Amino acid sequence: MTHFRNPILRGFNPDPSILRVDEDIYLATSTFEWFPGVQIHHSRDLVNWRLAARPLTRASQLDMRGDPDSCGVWAPDLSYADGRFWLVYTDVKRFGQSTLDGSTGVTLRDFHNYLVSADRIDGAWSDPVYLNSSGFDPALFHDDDGRSWLLNMLWDHRPNKPRFAGIVAQEFDRAQGALVGERHPIFTGTDRGFTEGPHVYKRDGWYHLLVAEGGTSWGHAVVMARSRNLLGPYEVHPDGAVLTSHGRRDGPLARAGHGDLVELADGTPWLVYLCGRPLPDLERCPLGRETALQPMRWGEDGWLRTMAGDAEPDLSPPRPDLPAAPWNEPVWNGDFTPGELPQDLQWLRSPEPEKLFSLSARPGFLRLYGRETVGSLFSQALVARRQQHFRYTATTRLEFDPIDYQQAAGLICYYNSTKFHYLHISRDEGRRVLQLMSAWPDDRRFRMSIVATDLPDGPIELKAELIMAELRFHWRAAGDDAWQDGSDILDASILSDEASLPGLPNFTGAFVGVACQDVAGLGTPADFAFFRYEGLDPD
Known part of the structure; x- marks a missing residue:
């Protein structure tokens, strides 16, 4: 069996959102204060990737001047409907101040959520539609009845309240390009806390909700819940975390969490997730949060699990059952020529x-x-x-x-x-x-x-x-x-x-x-x- 080595996107490529359109697979990651906004990579085999687009390229879509460090573009979500690509993202304008437990005092933050679309992944993306500012990590779910829903985590700034107040959903009318109807709280999370990064998938009549929990550090995890109704109530996965590094602060893949699921044409599920690789004995990850890939399986009980069932991230998983499709693009030699800035920069x-x-x-x-x-x-x-x-x-x-x-x-x-x-x-x-x-x-x-x-x-x-x-x-x-x-x-x-x-x-x-x-x-x-x-x- 042929294996590959994680991470698949090395160096600062966090919060992955993955999408398959026929044979093409696209993966969007956060760029925070770095311009242009959002990185979208393209693959045919889930292992070899090329940078296909940075869609937020003009001031009408993104202006981060004045955004604090590590603010700007958080957790983009990429989806496909009506023959168009849909990208939702957060532009964080104010991070605010927090106490260590994140629960006392008033913590005011500004999270502005937007949507852009395009008919080609590398084409011209639209001007943004403002969605809301109620929290971060927005994601679109397109149901099989033709309706679409926006999900995001809900931020609670009030004193002595949990800052991460759960996941909310509201219908998005694609024709109008606007949110409609009421906002519904659908999931308050588990005892791990810090519930964020929602994605929904529908399978065998179940709505499977995937979230990130535990904070994006050593205790990070991918957690799932399911319901017969999109708006809940949701029952939590019986195993707890679907993927986590169990708080480990060393080893090859720590900080595993914040994932998204893609299903190949043959029905096999694969999870992309962020991870960190600590320096030996230092508990520091200068390469930032990177993107890795995990083969998954649906159990007989209808729940998603890793192949081994132990929720451990795999440094060297088996290669997907797809023909390898490496990109033979020239590597930039470091010289400057008139035109656009080299893609590396x-x-x-x-x-x-x-x-x-x-x-x-x-x-x-x-x-x-x-x-x-x-x-x-x-x-x-x-x-x-x-x-x-x-x-x-x-x-x-x-x-x-x-x-x-x-x-x-x-x-x-x-x-x-x-x-x-x-x-x-x-x-x-x-x-x-x-x-x-x-x-x-x-x-x-x-x-x-x-x-x-x-x-x-x-x-x-x-x-x-x-x-x-x-x-x-x-x-x-x-x-x-x-x-x-x-x-x-x-x-x-x-x-x-x-x-x-x-x-x-x-x-x-x-x-x-x-x-x-x-x-x-x-x-x-x-x-x-x-x-x-x-x-x-x-x-």
Whole structure:
């Protein structure tokens, strides 16, 4: 029997929603504050995937300027009806403040839920229809009677109430493009709490409700319930969790939860779910929440279970009974050409990329226009890719002539505004210098030091080398053979969800890329000749 190795989408691809249309399988994941919004991958065999679309590309669909870290696009849901693809998603505008137990005091948050549609997965997606702001994780269920229903978790901000107040459903009229009728509470969840991420499937006259519970950390789980009526009441799966890592904080696949189900043409069910891979002995997952795949089966009692029946996520499951269909698309070589930004790369929050960077201002280069401070929540010229390996090297060459200390540009390893390591060129007392700035989550303070003074004129190359939790920067003048030290060993494990102060949202993953700042407001540009990333994990 042929096996494959989880995760199937590596590095920051959480909250998977999966859909099959004939032989094509599509998988949507959250992008949070990274623009464009939502990643949709395409596969024919459930194992080999290619990025097919990022559908939220313009300001009318998504403007995240000002959204806090780890807010923005949460948990998209992809479905198909009337010959169209339907995508619902949350744009989180305010995370609010929480106590550790999440239940006392008033916690005000703003979760705006929207719907867009398209007749092709890679086509032009519509302007959004506003749905509600009652909670997050919206999903559409299209019943076999022709009616559609919107589900989402319900947020309760009142003092001394459970924040996660269960799952609600309301009919959505596809022809009108609007919610109609009353909102119905259908499921309050189990003792695990944090009930979210609803999906409904109909089988043999039963409505099966799948939810995520336990919080998106070590206690995460996929839980199911069923009812003869869409609006309930629902009975909970007799085994408790359908899939969970049982609170394990080590091992290959921890944090397993928040899943979605797809059925192949032969009726076999497969579950996609998010997971995390902790660094050894550190309980930190810098690759963020990734997407994995689990073969399932329907039991004689009509309940869904793993093949072994133990709810354990499988690192190396059997390959689906489909012919392997690897994609033979060219891998980006790291050079910049006029046109669209290479697919590997994204930027932060802004729907106006032309104000942040250009590939045509100087053909053959990525030009970043100096904008706000690194970590700004509004206008930040930072272009980066996901970290997808525990070991990698990333290199770039830049040409940058700062006026004074208010301009900077360089190579950055970034999680969010409070966690990053940044090697950059600036100017100090008239000299062009190389500086290292780090933001650490333990005390919310920035640390900065000068690495090299009196840099030579001309292009400078920068390199980041990562081995598990250890990061080192290097630099050299273009044309030199030898690299010089740009840092001591830095703690790269802080670039993870788990390295956080209590109460702050941390749901993304580590990125590596290039950045440019000009707090004088002059837009001083930096030109990057290439950006190359090489994963070095063993097979």
